[in-house]
Amino acid sequence: SGLKSEVAEKLSDLNVSNFVMTPVKRNYAFERTDVPIGEQYVLKINYPYKDPAVPADLRGDHFHALLGTNNSALELFLIKRKIKGPSWLSISKFVACPSTQRVSWCKFEVTVDSPKDISVLMTSNTLEVPPVVVAAVNLKTIINEKHNVHEIVSASVICCHQVKIDTPMRSEDWQKRGTISHFTVMRKLEGSIFPIGLTKEASDRNQKAGSNVLALESSERALLNRLMIELSKLDCDVLVGHNISGFDLDVLLHRAQTCKVPSSMWSKIGRLRRSVMPRLTKGNTLYGSGASPGIMSCIAGRLLCDTYLCSRDLLREVSYSLTQLAETQLKKDRREVSPHDIPPMFQSAGTLLKLVEYGETDAWLSLELMFHLSVLPLTRQLTNISGNLWGKTLQGARAQRVEYLLLHSFHAKKFIIPDKFAARNKELNSAKRKLNADTEGGNAADGAADPSIDDEVHHGDQGKARKGPSYAGGLVLEPKKGLYDKYILLLDFNSLYPSIIQEFNICFTTVERSSDGNLPNLPTSKASGVLPELLKSLVERRRMVKSWLKTASGLKRQQFDIQQQALKLTANSMYGCLGFSNSRFFAKPLAELITLQVRTYFLSFRSRLTNMYN
DNA sequence: ATGGTAGGTAGTCCTG
DNA sequence: CAGGACTACCTAC
DSSP: OHHHHHHHHHHHHTTOOSOEEEEEEEEEOSSOTTSOSEEEEEEEEEOOTTSOOOOTTOOOSSOOOOOSTTOOHHHHHHHHTTOOSSOOEEEOSOEEOOGGGOSBOOSOOEEOSOGGGEEEOTTGGGSOOOOEEEEEEEEEEEEETTTTEEEEEEEEEEEEEEEOSSSOOOHHHHTOTTSEEEEEEEEOOTTOOOOTTHHHHHHHHHHHHTSOSEEEESSHHHHHHHHHHHHHHHTOSEEEETTIIIIIHHHHHHHHHHTTOOHHHHGGGSSBOOSSOOOSOOSOOOTTSOOOHHHHHHTTTSEEEEHHHHHHHHOOOSOOOHHHHHHHTTOOOOOOOOGGGHHHHTTOHHHHHHHHHHHHHHHHHHHHHHHHTTHHHHHHHHHHHHTSOHHHHHTTOHHHHHHHHHHHHHHHTTBOOOOSSOHHHHHHHHHHHHHHHHTTTOOTTHHHHOGGGGGSOSSGGGSOOOOOOOSOOOOOOOOOOSOOOSOOOOOOOSSHHHHHHHHTTOOTTTOOOOTTOOOOOOOOOOSOOHHHHHHHHHHHHHHHHHHHHHHOOHHHHHHHHHHHHHHHHHHHTHHHHHSOTTSTTOOHHHHHHHHHHHHHHHHHHHHHHHHHHO
16 A cells, blocks of 8 residues: 555665564554544554664654654563563573673573563463572772772672562571671772781681681772672672662772773673673762662663662651661661771771671671561562563662553553653653743743643752642641540541542543643543553452451461552552653643542542531 | 652741 | 741651
8 A cells, every 4th residue: 555655665765674564453542642542553563673763753645643663672572572570481482692692691591583482471370489699788988089989998798599589588587597698808908908917817717617708809909800700609689788779889880990890890790791881970960869870781680679769668767877777677786987987997907807897787787678678579569560670660660660550551452552752742842941931921821821831840940850739639628626525537548549540430541631731521431441440450459469368377478468568559659650740651631630539529528428427 | 850739837038 | 027939848648
């Protein structure tokens, strides 16, 4: 047909020669106004990732929209193969990589021709969940005043070789003899020597332990080399540390760069062989915002568990310092050591051994905190529910979890999924901004006339992106003052927002959004939307798990408890992402409609109650 | 850049 | 000097 030959022509203009085109039936239900809502025939085009991407704004005589042009390969793989979090995969066809062609440090590496050769193993329920290896890392640093950077003087590692990820671990489970190993690598200060007695103490300890538990090196470079060798021997699945993503990893890689540690060494911090150090500082350098993308790419193949970030997510504390958390959560004392306290400690073997102890204790406390909070089982459950990447859940990316949950659901129902960065919106926004700048001050009624401007930052003049509310939320009634000494009735709704979404069948697929962004009407359609169905299944799964919980005991019980918590968390975080302007599934009209129903429901409930009890 | 809004208190700065 | 506009921070849902 005309469409096919036009597309073929456009593709060959882009030097794409090897492509497949198929007409398929697909649904659309999202915010692009240039794509018709509902089911229709579309042309599906497949070609290899090595060829250039089609520009999203390309148009032709026979087609007026292109979707999914910039989907990442990883996302397509996970969504199309229906891979939902850590699970057993069956690989039907593969070729083992010869050692000269490997791209990773893994003991076994294979090449797979087609993603279709990989599928989720359906009988995996009967298989045991394999344990993982977890290494806790803590660095002790001194400050180089001249360059104003941290330099590493000691690195401690505690490694736990048999960590379960399907159930919580009690102290006696992970502190078993033989499953834990530890070591510290230390170096002397520049232009000085180790204090008397340290070398003998180190060799005594190593002999007694039968392995290198205390390694003494002459330079920072040698320390880094040794640390990388030991880490690659452990080949851990998870790296853990307190503020490891904001401090230790950053320092480690910057020092490796400065000390000219060869790439064959520093890249062993991850599982991917790398030859060029990526840009380490890109974007946010704010405290507590996680590791930069460059740093994360260095540890590819391992998970990162930052107990500082986890605690901030899972606990309610005044301070999230390791000292404070050790006290309140683990009931343990911790000695704080600042970089300025360290140089004097190099004067005697005794104080230097104290430094070793402090480093290993910090690594230990962070590891203990991770077990205490059941970080691995909980994040694994959350990841299995949403079908995103485990590493992202560990970073606390809630929006991404909801994004993947919806991607999987809508793909399964043959929907075309919204693009990650809609080029159209970017254009629109920059055009708006330009317009605003041109007619500055002269548009008093802009907010009412054009709601799409509302998502812009309201108080963004000082670079702090704190937004004002962009739509109406819940309803808070003024309390009636007085002493109530007879009856006080407390009502608590079970997951109010998810219930409202289900009750009123609010979904992308059911609510008709007007083009001017006004508040939409309630859906009239009887057919259940994708969102309500999804929530229903989450609620049902939770109810089932809770029923198992009643009769289970011990580890099984804790496992079910974590699972039901994860299901609840997932259901409750969905509404927030509808109102989140950077979300891929951002739909302010839907969020507004939900909060309106919440307010209406609340008021009618109150009047029913006052009628009943007067 | 990395769920939402509502609402309270305390503080700063400015103005009539 | 009272009071408004604004911000930061905290908590509730």
